[in-house]
Amino acid sequence: MSHTNVMNIAMQEVSTYVRNIRRFERGDWLRYLAWICTIFCLLAGTSAFVLFGHANGVDWPGYVWFVPIGTAMFCGALAVDDIGHRTLYKDDLRKGEGSIHQMIVATAVPSVMALCLCY
16 A cells, blocks of 8 residues: 555544534533633643743753644644544543543643743
């Protein structure tokens, strides 16, 4: 199978997965938007921190720029991932996996902000 065919198949699968957003109910939209806004505030905060320092003469080591870049990738991945949580995996999350996701939220966001504070 050629690289182009594999990419086409992958893009079709991602597109099918993302189209599940059409199955959102009102409550799903409220939770999804609240979650995504929270995560994108993390992106705005880390980006503002690094850019503010840069604009004011901070000579950041090159790897510091990976913080907002990684946060942007994290935000994009979560935005797509949460579509499945609100549709395909909703029942599984109700059974207990939701606790794991809550722990991830409680640790991931503060850890990124703590990383910024280290600088």
